Amino acid sequence: GAGVSQSPSNKVTEKGKDVELRCDPISGHTALYWYRQSLGQGLEFLIYFQGNSAPDKSGLPSDRFSAERTGGSVSTLTIQRTQQEDSAVYLCASSFISGGAEEQYFGPGTRLTVT
Amino acid sequence: AQSVSQHNHHVILSEAASLELGCNYSYGGTVNLFWYVQYPGQHLQLLLKYFSGDPLVKGIKGFEAEFIKSKFSFNLRKPSVQWSDTAEYFCATFPSGGYNKLIFGAGTRLAVHP
Numbered sequence: 666g667a668g669v670s671q672s673p674s675n676k677v678t679e680k681g682k683d684v685e686l687r688c689d690p691i692s693g694h695t696a697l698y699w700y701r702q703s704l705g706q707g708l709e710f711l712i713y714f715q716g717n718s719a720p721d722k723s724g725l726p727s728d729r730f731s732a733e734r735t736g737g738s739v740s741t742l743t744i745q746r747t748q749q750e751d752s753a754v755y756l757c758a759s760s761f762i763s764g765g766a767e768e769q770y771f772g773p774g775t776r777l778t779v780t
Numbered sequence: 781a782q783s784v785s786q787h788n789h790h791v792i793l794s795e796a797a798s799l800e801l802g803c804n805y806s807y808g809g810t811v812n813l814f815w816y817v818q819y820p821g822q823h824l825q826l827l828l829k830y831f832s833g834d835p836l837v838k839g840i841k842g843f844e845a846e847f848i849k850s851k852f853s854f855n856l857r858k859p860s861v862q863w864s865d866t867a868e869y870f871c872a873t874f875p876s877g878g879y880n881k882l883i884f885g886a887g888t889r890l891a892v893h894p
Contacts, residue, residue: 668823669823696880698880698881698882700882707884707885707886707887708870708872708882708884708887709884710881710882710883713880713881715880721880721881724881756823756824758824762879767879768814768826768829769882770826771816771823771824771825772823773822773823774823
């Protein structure tokens, strides 16, 4: 079946612009995660959505970052007024939560470059 | 806070050599441990996982890992590496009390020379 998809695959933007990154999780997966992969910081958790519960935003680095998940499926990560330190690969993952620990399936990522 | 340490940042091996990548986790109650691999230009994918039971876990592509509770370790092993194993390997765990995010180690870049 189809895996997690993300778009765009690459995004180059000028400092100060807003960007939107999209994630389509695996159909039927109730949980969706955003991570960031950057040199020197490794893989960092950003935000987590599970069903209709309030999202866990504890990993968002600043209030310029926000995310939403519409209809329990597609998610959009928005970065406002981008800064050069936002340059990274943004990864989305999804999983089927059955009350315990489950494998997360990752998408190919969006490489964001802020110039 | 829960954390994961990978001490080998870069490993270079020749084909057919044996591989062992270290992973140590901080104690946090229930232990759930993962090894993910990222091949060049590809997305992260699961190699193997440990939740409970037999501490020797076998994964895909001939990889295995051993959970040693007394050492807080979950080292990844492969008896004979191939050039196609060239990739970055990440150890990960869930934080204690929740399954809502993975905590990753810094990763180990493995280069296998033919």
